[in-house]
Amino acid sequence: MPVPAPNLFPDFNTIRLSHACLNVKDLAASKTFYCDILGLQVTDESDSHIYLRAMEERGHHCLILQKSDTPGTVEVMGFKTFAEDDLDRAKTFFESKGRPTEWVERPYQGRTLLTSDNMGIPLEFYHKMDRLAPIHQKYELYRGVKPLRIDHFNVFSHDVDASVAFYSEFGFRVTEYTEDDESKKLWAAWMHRKGGVHDMAFTNGTGPRMHHVAFWVPTPLNIIDLLDLMATTGYVDSIERGPGRHGISNAFFLYILDPDGHRIEIYCSDYQTVDPDLEPIKWDLKDPQRQTLWGAAAPRSWFEHGTTFVGVEPIESDMKASPIIAP
Ligand SMILES: [Fe+2]
Numbered sequence: 001m002p003v004p005a006p007n008l009f010p011d012f013n014t015i016r017l018s019h020a021c022l023n024v025k026d027l028a029a030s031k032t033f034y035c036d037i038l039g040l041q042v043t044d045e046s047d048s049h050i051y052l053r054a055m056e057e058r059g060h061h062c063l064i065l066q067k068s069d070t071p072g073t074v075e076v077m078g079f080k081t082f083a084e085d086d087l088d089r090a091k092t093f094f095e096s097k098g099r100p101t102e103w104v105e106r107p108y109q110g111r112t113l114l115t116s117d118n119m120g121i122p123l124e125f126y127h128k129m130d131r132l133a134p135i136h137q138k139y140e141l142y143r144g145v146k147p148l149r150i151d152h153f154n155v156f157s158h159d160v161d162a163s164v165a166f167y168s169e170f171g172f173r174v175t176e177y178t179e180d181d182e183s184k185k186l187w188a189a190w191m192h193r194k195g196g197v198h199d200m201a202f203t204n205g206t207g208p209r210m211h212h213v214a215f216w217v218p219t220p221l222n223i224i225d226l227l228d229l230m231a232t233t234g235y236v237d238s239i240e241r242g243p244g245r246h247g248i249s250n251a252f253f254l255y256i257l258d259p260d261g262h263r264i265e266i267y268c269s270d271y272q273t274v275d276p277d278l279e280p281i282k283w284d285l286k287d288p289q290r291q292t293l294w295g296a297a298a299p300r301s302w303f304e305h306g307t308t309f310v311g312v313e314p315i316e317s318d319m320k321a322s323p324i325i326a327p
Contacts, residue, residue, distance in 0.1 A: 013086050014080070014090075016193055034052055034065065039144025040052040055142060080125075094113075099115050101113060110127060119208040120311075167191050176190045189201065196273060211306050227243065242255055250271060297326040
């Protein structure tokens with residue numbers, strides 16, 4: 001199916017992805033991973049939750065770790081709207097698509113709409129999150145990989161064409177995509193609201209499941225420093241793929257796994273995409289430079305491992321076209 005034309009005037013205005021809530025088994029172990037190793041900052045914590053933000057972020061949180069009996073699952077993915085009344089228009093939009101909607105109480109977030117996408121992925125939208133004092137020049141606080149901000153989500157979808165069509169309707173625009181040459185169906189797509197390569201990406205596979213949450217860092221050298229830190233502090237088995245440079249997005253990357261198996265990408269140096277007439281870049285699934293510009297293939301786990309969304313049973317994809325997988 002061809003990539004849909006961008007909807008430049010959607011019913012409501014989402015400005016960017018905002019946060020994710022991940023279910024974890026042991027809050028102390030997760031705090032060590034996300035704070036001492038990655039370098040995120042705690043903005044609140046209790047016996048059940050830890051709220052974190054990255055160094056450039058003024059909003060209260062970009063990641064919530066939630067103690068859970070079902071660790072290794074994802075509670076919700078969060079997005080910020082441009083204005084308060086975008087939330088009402090979002091409610092109308094999702095209801096018109098037959099999706100459930102409800103207003104929910106979320107600490108620090110103001111009025112929050114909980115809904116789900118066409119695959120059942122739990123999504124929440126808010127406009128006004130509590131704002132915190134800037135810390136980006138408090139260099140004494142920088143640790144780990146020096147994460148500056150959350151950058152994107154990537155999820156497995158059992159029907160990437162359907163996912164792309166749905167998100168296109170509310171204004172997400174495709175920047176790059178991979179097509180299966182034989183079926184002409186989408187195998188993967190990268191879609192944005194904020195003017196980078198993506199806020200949300202879809203990868204063919206048993207879905208919906210979360211593939212990864214990505215954080216932006218200042219330079220590739222920060223990724224090398226993180227690898228040295230992880231390799232000498234007991235986290236060597238948590239390093240899954242990379243470092244490298246993606247063909248798609250041109251970003252420098254590293255993939256690691258948190259103590260509950262949630263995949264985190266460390267990411268930097270993609271490009272600006274704000275032009276409304278930006279033409280998407282097409283990639284062939286069998287192009288060895290698609291995954292990694294330098295030609296190295298990703299391991300099998302990268303195409304198979306994901307974390308499920310609470311209450312959503314994944315469905316196997318019909319599409320069996322395979323990317324290049326490392327031996
Ligand atoms: Fe990514």
